[in-house]
Amino acid sequence: MRKPVKRKPTVKRKSSRKKSPFSGKFLSIGAFLLFLLFIGIAGYHYREALAYYFSFRSRHELKTANTTKIEGARIFQVLSKHSSNVFGLDVSEYQGDIHWEEVKTVEDTFQLEFAFIRATAGKDKIDAKFKHNWSKAKEYGFVCGAYHYYRPNENSIKQADNFIKTVTLKKGDFPPILDIENLPKTQSIDSLKVGLRRWLTKVENHYGVKPIIYSGESYYKDFLKKEFKGYSFWIANYNFFVEQIKDDWLFWQFTEKATIPGIKGPVDINIYNGTPKMLNYSVLQ
Numbered sequence: 248m249r250k251p252v253k254r255k256p257t258v259k260r261k262s263s264r265k266k267s268p269f270s271g272k273f274l275s276i277g278a279f280l281l282f283l284l285f286i287g288i289a290g291y292h293y294r295e296a297l298a299y300y301f302s303f304r305s306r307h308e309l310k311t312a313n314t315t316k317i318e319g320a321r322i323f324q325v326l327s328k329h330s331s332n333v334f335g336l337d338v339s340e341y342q343g344d345i346h347w348e349e350v351k352t353v354e355d356t357f358q359l360e361f362a363f364i365r366a367t368a369g370k371d372k373i374d375a376k377f378k379h380n381w382s383k384a385k386e387y388g389f390v391c392g393a394y395h396y397y398r399p400n401e402n403s404i405k406q407a408d409n410f411i412k413t414v415t416l417k418k419g420d421f422p423p424i425l426d427i428e429n430l431p432k433t434q435s436i437d438s439l440k441v442g443l444r445r446w447l448t449k450v451e452n453h454y455g456v457k458p459i460i461y462s463g464e465s466y467y468k469d470f471l472k473k474e475f476k477g478y479s480f481w482i483a484n485y486n487f488f489v490e491q492i493k494d495d496w497l498f499w500q501f502t503e504k505a506t507i508p509g510i511k512g513p514v515d516i517n518i519y520n521g522t523p524k525m526l527n528y529s530v531l532q
Contacts, residue, residue: 318504319354322516325490325501326357332492333519333526335361335389337500340376342510347383349509353516359507360526361390363424363481363517366414368396370405373413390530392421394461395446399431403442407449416454420531423450424481426461427471440474447478456531459497479529481517492520497529 326334334357338345352358362384365374374380377393384391395410397403410423425446431439450458461481462471471480472495481498492499498517505516519526 315504318502319506321487322502322505323354323356325518326354326516328490329492329518331522333360333521333523335359335363335498335517335519336505336507337363337365337394337515337517338376338380338510339365340374342376342512342514345376345380345383346509347380347387350387350507353505353507355508359389360523361392361421361517361519363392363394363421365396365426366393367406367409369398370401370409372396372409377413390419390421390526392424392459394424394426397425397427397443397446399427399429399439399442400433403445404449407446407453410450411453416531418531421459421529422456422479422531423454423458424461425450425458428462428466436470440470443475447475454531461500492518494520496520 334353336350336353336359350359362380364377364380364384366377366381367373381391381393393410393414393416395406397406414423416423425443427443430436434442447458447460457478459479459481460471460475462483464482464484467480467482479497480495481500482493482496483500485500485502489501492501497520499520500515500517503515504513507514519529521529
């Protein structure tokens, strides 16, 4: 039997190239300069809104640290560009106790006219603040809409039943709203679409009107736009440089960082794609 030959261990040679002490610094400086460029472009783009924002805020103390000055200027500019449209907010139990008597304007300038209020989620969740928010919003003159947060991995019919037993809609209310944001973990996309149709059909049969569908723009384009033609859509898009509502959006949720008197923390703001007169044709008759 041959004796095993012992091999000398391979010695790895260290690279003779020395790392430049300046390479990391240059990368950091480059990233910082890009950041400054972005701030400069944004500042120039919103220069008129910023001028108003700073002059206004110099007379009124900022109520929250959650809204940056640039975002506040964007909110003002987007609302200004839609001055002939109708503005509203959407809330749930996550906003806590809302003082509806104080909820009147956004940026102390633009009147809020409607409110979307979460009613239910999944097959058995009822929003803890729904009844209070629904009654108080109506008391203070808001056009109201109730929405259901859809959970893709739960039975769609049970979810529809949960919404139906919780929400009573009357003349002047918005149609029921289905909020779909997440992809399923235990089923295919095709199965998800079947479940959504089952929810929509059952709810439509109960209330006698087609529901509105809420989702993010990417989700809408990828999974909903072609498959659910004939439905009206409420679309979320917070893109910093998108400033106009699109023709195929009935509502646009353009920010989640607004400051509203009577509500603690940031709030979602929405734009209706039409005039106050047109809004009358978008509610239950």
